[in-house]
Amino acid sequence: MRIEIEMKDETYEKIKNVIDWINLDNSFRGKSDTPEAKIEDFIKGAAISKLLDVETMSPLLNSSAVDSLEIKNRFKEIAKEKKIKQVDICKKTGLKKANLSLIFNNEKTLRADTFFAIWLTLGCPPIHECLYIKKAD
Secondary structure (H helix, E strand, C coil): CCCCCCCCHHHHHHHHHHHHHHHHHHHHCCCCCCCCCCHHHHHHHHHHHHHHHHHHHHHHHHCCCHHHEEEEECHHHHHHHCCCCHHHHHHHHCCCHHHHHHHHCCCCCCCHHHHHHHHHHCCCCCHHHHEEEEECC
């Protein structure tokens, strides 16, 4: 299916700059077998990412038993995958190591500002990779 969209010139330019950077980076890294990225690829990827975010949160939106659901984070696993040490996260966010440990072990509820501070420090991974929903015990 083909879809046409309108966007502001500045938004188009931002996307174009990202695509140009990706293509330049691939060129410098010698990834000649990688197909050249296109703006359409970026927009399709963004749409798929948003759909995954919505699917992750859909049990909250559709459940009559919302009280029995808990939102948990995967920050500990993401930090480990990205080889980012907890002490570095503490330095960048201003969190105490004990509090970060509680958050990483899902023993402490996250405030929005704390979530975003950690999320930014981890490089803004897709939200659906950061959170999951667990049925309360």
